[in-house]
Amino acid sequence: MTTIDTTKPTPGAETPPVDNYLTHSSGIMSWLGTLDHKRIGVMYLVSILTAFFLGGMFAMLVRLELMFPGEQILSQDQYNMAFTLHGVIMVFLVIIPSVPASLGNFVLPIMLGAKDVAFPRLNLFSYYLWVTGAVLAVSTVFFGGVDTGWTLYVPYSTTGTEMNGILLLTFAVFVLGFSSIFTGINFIVTIHRLRPPGMTWFRMPLFLWAIYATGILQVMATPVIGITVALLAVERLFGIGIFDPALGGDPVLFQHFFWFYSHPAVYIMILPGMGIISELISVHSHKHIFGYKFIAFSSVAIAIFSFIVWGHHMFLSGQSPLMNVVFSAITFSVAIPSAVKVFNWLATLYKGSISFNTPMLYALSFLVLFTISGLTGLHLGTLATDIHLHDTYFVVAHFHYTMMGGALIAMIGGIHHWWPKITGRMYSEFLGRTACGLIFVGFNLTFFTQFMLGSKGMPRRYHDYDGPNWTPEATELFGTYHFWSSIGSFVMAAGFFLIAFYLLHSLFRGKKAPANPWGGRSLEWQCASPPPHDNFSEPPHVGDPYDFTVLEWDEQEQGYHWRHDLKHEPGEA
Amino acid sequence: MADSAGSSPFAKHEAQVSAGTLGLWFFLAALTILFGASVLGYWVIRLGAGRDAALDLPALPRGLWFSTALLLASSGAMHWALTSIRNNRSGQLQLGLLATTGLGLAFLGVQTRCWVQWAAPLAAALSQSQTRFLLTGFYVLTGMHALHVIGGLIPLTIVTLRAACGRYSPSYYPGVRYCAMYWYFLDGVWLVLFATLLLGT
Ligand code: HEM
Numbered sequence: 001m002t003t004i005d006t007t008k009p010t011p012g013a014e015t016p017p018v019d020n021y022l023t024h025s026s027g028i029m030s031w032l033g034t035l036d037h038k039r040i041g042v043m044y045l046v047s048i049l050t051a052f053f054l055g056g057m058f059a060m061l062v063r064l065e066l067m068f069p070g071e072q073i074l075s076q077d078q079y080n081m082a083f084t085l086h087g088v089i090m091v092f093l094v095i096i097p098s099v100p101a102s103l104g105n106f107v108l109p110i111m112l113g114a115k116d117v118a119f120p121r122l123n124l125f126s127y128y129l130w131v132t133g134a135v136l137a138v139s140t141v142f143f144g145g146v147d148t149g150w151t152l153y154v155p156y157s158t159t160g161t162e163m164n165g166i167l168l169l170t171f172a173v174f175v176l177g178f179s180s181i182f183t184g185i186n187f188i189v190t191i192h193r194l195r196p197p198g199m200t201w202f203r204m205p206l207f208l209w210a211i212y213a214t215g216i217l218q219v220m221a222t223p224v225i226g227i228t229v230a231l232l233a234v235e236r237l238f239g240i241g242i243f244d245p246a247l248g249g250d251p252v253l254f255q256h257f258f259w260f261y262s263h264p265a266v267y268i269m270i271l272p273g274m275g276i277i278s279e280l281i282s283v284h285s286h287k288h289i290f291g292y293k294f295i296a297f298s299s300v301a302i303a304i305f306s307f308i309v310w311g312h313h314m315f316l317s318g319q320s321p322l323m324n325v326v327f328s329a330i331t332f333s334v335a336i337p338s339a340v341k342v343f344n345w346l347a348t349l350y351k352g353s354i355s356f357n358t359p360m361l362y363a364l365s366f367l368v369l370f371t372i373s374g375l376t377g378l379h380l381g382t383l384a385t386d387i388h389l390h391d392t393y394f395v396v397a398h399f400h401y402t403m404m405g406g407a408l409i410a411m412i413g414g415i416h417h418w419w420p421k422i423t424g425r426m427y428s429e430f431l432g433r434t435a436c437g438l439i440f441v442g443f444n445l446t447f448f449t450q451f452m453l454g455s456k457g458m459p460r461r462y463h464d465y466d467g468p469n470w471t472p473e474a475t476e477l478f479g480t481y482h483f484w485s486s487i488g489s490f491v492m493a494a495g496f497f498l499i500a501f502y503l504l505h506s507l508f509r510g511k512k513a514p515a516n517p518w519g520g521r522s523l524e525w526q527c528a529s530p531p532p533h534d535n536f537s538e539p540p541h542v543g544d545p546y547d548f549t550v551l552e553w554d555e556q557e558q559g560y561h562w563r564h565d566l567k568h569e570p571g572e573a
Numbered sequence: 574m575a576d577s578a579g580s581s582p583f584a585k586h587e588a589q590v591s592a593g594t595l596g597l598w599f600f601l602a603a604l605t606i607l608f609g610a611s612v613l614g615y616w617v618i619r620l621g622a623g624r625d626a627a628l629d630l631p632a633l634p635r636g637l638w639f640s641t642a643l644l645l646a647s648s649g650a651m652h653w654a655l656t657s658i659r660n661n662r663s664g665q666l667q668l669g670l671l672a673t674t675g676l677g678l679a680f681l682g683v684q685t686r687c688w689v690q691w692a693a694p695l696a697a698a699l700s701q702s703q704t705r706f707l708l709t710g711f712y713v714l715t716g717m718h719a720l721h722v723i724g725g726l727i728p729l730t731i732v733t734l735r736a737a738c739g740r741y742s743p744s745y746y747p748g749v750r751y752c753a754m755y756w757y758f759l760d761g762v763w764l765v766l767f768a769t770l771l772l773g774t
């Protein structure tokens with residue numbers, strides 16, 4: 001696996017326009033051993049989407065099981081394993097690495113005007129760590145499975161019988177953690193040290209600020225989950241009490257450790273998504289982003305705040321009332337920088353000339369869904385209401401609105417935004433908008449009903465809601481909501497399959513993409529689609545990344561150009 | 574973070590090295606949090622176990638003092654190697670690196686002896702649930718540290734070999750520099766861990 005890309009970039013020489021990073025060298029090894037950030041980004045993208053498909057299949061199993069009262073297709077044990085694996089795959093394999101590792105890898109150096117990330121080898125190493133972690137995590141199915149939920153709470157994880165599964169999973173999380181740390185370090189150093197002349201901090205596109213803040217979180221928070229799962233493994237292997245109360249350990253300590261990582265981790269998930277949204281909203285409404293510095297600094301503020309709110313996951317764990325009040329108060333304050341962003345985006349849209357392209361539709365979906373998620377987060381952060389809502393479907397709905405409606409929708413928007421750049425092809429706009437609509441409707445049908453389920457008292461992680469322990473009214477009510485929730489998930493699945501279809505189709509039949517199809521001003525739109533092997537043969541022309549007045553539409557090329565009446569051209573082109 | 578040749582996105586060597594140094598700082602920050610969290614966890618349980626919990630614990634193996642001395646000495650040797658290459662004394666560089674590696678190995682040897690010494694009390698104490706954690710705390714903390722020492726010995730060996738081939742000069746010695754940073758760090762971590770264990774038992 002360590003074969004090195006032997007082809008050297010031709011320094012300075014006029015590369016023929018046909019040569020790009022895709023055609024630069026060929027053969028499977030030129031991909032598997034590549035040090036090119038663009039190819040590594042594409043490999044991540046393919047791998048992460050594969051994991052997403054797998055996680056989605058487990059979600060379908062769960063939804064099918066819950067669609068009607070009574071046992072449908074999964075036994076109780078199988079059900080527990082299905083939702084655990086769904087959660088593990090989606091959180092650790094998909095959402096946490098998703099944006100930085102795939103799109104971030106692809107566009108970060110180009111946006112910055114650099115040839116590559118600071119440590120290309122480390123970058124490839126992170127990718128293989130991810131692959132190793134992914135294989136380990138998924139292979140737990142063959143070793144008895146894991147049924148603890150993605151949170152691995154003690155004592156489920158210390159006393160269950162699925163010994164090997166837990167051990168494998170802790171190892172997988174550990175390895176994935178290191179992958180994440182190395183990616184974070186790589187991006188931070190790249191942003192510090194590879195900005196070309198003229199690229200000051202405040203000329204960086206906001207996506208880069210978001211990736212930077214995420215990098216800090218990855219480096220500072222991930223070691224804690226590493227040590228947590230390592231201790232868990234030691235405890236399982238040697239039967240010593242660290243977390244397990246039966247052996248003299250402290251289960252609440254586990255929760256503190258776990259959430260000390262996992263709350264910042266939710267911002268590892270959402271910050272890059274917010275970065276994408278800043279780009280999409282500004283580019284597709286052709287209007288300068290409103291409040292650049294506010295958005296940039298709110299990313300950093302969110303990153304810092306996120307370290308001191310973890311206790312809001314533990315209001316009912318028996319921590320002291322004083323701690324509860326403090327954590328609740330700080331939790332509210334996190335909503336402020338998030339809201340700052342939302343208002344800045346709205347202000348950017350205001351009086352913009354909005355093109356309702358597919359990426360923009362995702363950005364608008366994000367605004368709606370993320371607002372709902374943030375507002376319901378406040379219900380959960382309020383002590384009195386959380387006592388009622390904790391561990392119900394309300395929480396499930398809340399975090400799906402954040403992680404799927406927020407982070408994942410942003411990523412899909414980003415994929416559509418940069419697809420022409422990555423592949424050099426345009427996809428069908430009509431199908432793109434249709435799929436976005438399907439997903440938006442399906443998503444709300446699936447998860448809004450879950451807010452209702454939760455406030456009516458349906459607990460999360462239950463295999464069934466029928467039988468002597470449930471009143472017939474409850475069974476009927478929950479049955480209705482669960483039924484529609486499942487229908488919604490099928491609609492969503494249809495949307496995703498449609499996306500897979502037209503994106504793959506575009507690879508073969510899509511129109512050739514121009515260098516700048518949307519009218520973006522950041523540097524990646526200055527190089528060809530797809531970009532050449534070493535991105536820029538000369539240092540690019542760096543300007544305000546959101547000043548769109550210098551561009552004009554070129555009918556013939558079906559893309560945007562530097563305005564003819566303006567003197568200098570961006571870059572060389 | 575090895576010095577990558579050929580594929581570097583940096584125009585100049587110095588820029589590459591300074592980026593490598595920055596990256597290593599961030600990595601050390603991550604490791605600080607790793608060890609910090611484990612020490613914190615140790616204290617939470619230690620204080621939860623109450624004052625007397627340590628009474629029926631055997632004393633820490635004496636060998637730990639010796640291994641501490643070895644580790645400090647190896648950091649000294651590392652420092653010597655670093656100043657040697659800065660002043661272009663490549664013979665002393667090689668000697669210093671060899672001494673660092675040797676002392677590091679010796680440190681691991683002494684640690685292993687201490688682990689074996691403590692295995693008997695561990696078996697005896699396994700019946701009492703409170704002392705149990707304190708004993709395993711010892712193994713977890715020292716074991717984690719030892720793993721990082723092993724992890725450091727691998728690049729250190731490579732750098733030692735490279736130094737023997739005369740790869741470094743006063744203006745170019747990134748490998749030596751990275752190893753030195755890491756080695757001082759491990760030394761500092763060990764002192765904190767050792768103090769924790771001394772106070773805890
Ligand atoms: C305005 C910002 C937010 C607030 C005030 C907030 C508040 C909360 C609270 C209080 C809980 C605990 C509920 C309980 O278990 O009873 C919670 C759960 C959760 N939140 Fe948020 N949240 C916010 C944003 C986010 C974001 C951006 C994400 C992810 C991208 C996220 C992901 C989650 C997850 C995954 C859980 C549940 C984890 C589990 O128990 O399995 N939240 N949130």
Ligand SMILES: [Cu+2]
Nearest residue numbers: 263310312313
């Ligand atoms: Cu949280």
